[in-house]
Amino acid sequence: MASKAATKILIVDDHPLVLSGCRSLLESLPNVDILGEVTEKSGFSAFQRHRPGVTIVDVNLPDLSGLEMLRKIRKTDPEAKVIMLSMHEDPGIVVRALELGAQGFISKSDDPATILKAVRLVLEGETYLSGTLAQSIAFSTKRLKGSKTAQLKDRELEILRLLSKGYKISEVATALDLSYKTIANTTTMLKQKLSAKNHADLVRVAVEANLT
Known part of the structure; x- marks a missing residue:
């Protein structure tokens, strides 16, 4: 056997x-x-x-x-x-x-x-x-419902995490096998959703959410 x-x-x-x-x-x-x-x-x-x-x-x-x-x-x-x-x-x-x-x-x-x-x-x-x-x-x-990142989709979270690690938009596009335009548009949407004034603000949100 x-x-x-x-x-x-x-x-x-x-x-x-x-x-x-x-x-x-x-x-x-x-x-x-x-x-x-x-x-x-x-x-x-x-x-x-x-x-x-x-x-x-x-x-x-x-x-x-x-x-x-x-x-x-x-x-x-x-x-x-x-x-x-x-x-x-x-x-x-x-x-x-x-x-x-x-x-x-x-x-x-x-x-x-x-x-x-x-x-x-x-x-x-x-x-x-x-x-x-x-x-x-x-x-x-209750805290989760009020979290800034709770509203984000999985792909948006991944893009935010990579941006916070210092990736350029072109590098994020390569890593996720997506177009530069898609990543650029998503980055703009992330700033709007998270009320981030600039890239540094996005990084801060990612750090606070333990995404880095």
Whole structure:
């Protein structure tokens, strides 16, 4: 009787210590094959090649955001299982990830063993949200509704995040595979929606919303 194929787990995080730590913890699970990548581009490419049982994605990646990678993964495979990982406990980001289809969200301040519990549950078809994040969401509903970025679409959030990291409009267009005109028009709309007088104001809003 042939042995059961190993479950592939893909970790996408640009911090070597986090990547190494997650790998060490997850290798304690039976019959798993751990893969690691450090950027959205290489991570999404690895997802397409390997179609892992679970993909763990850091919200803040050096190229595109983890939320953008989540959106692309779920568009490619609506059944894909994704757990988001973040150093920020911003409830707005957590809610956005869940709306995009994430089955789990873990804070980097959680107990390291949390990732094992999350992976087990998600592989079984369940969802996982750490206790601290669940409480944060429960007590912040009113604040979220009043947040400046709550009204923005996912693509607008990603453009805002890249602009705040110092990307030029042409560089944002290349990163998102969109036209220069589309990014320029969206930037103008962002200034109007967020009541930003200039580019510096946009950056300030992004920083306040933990988008950088």
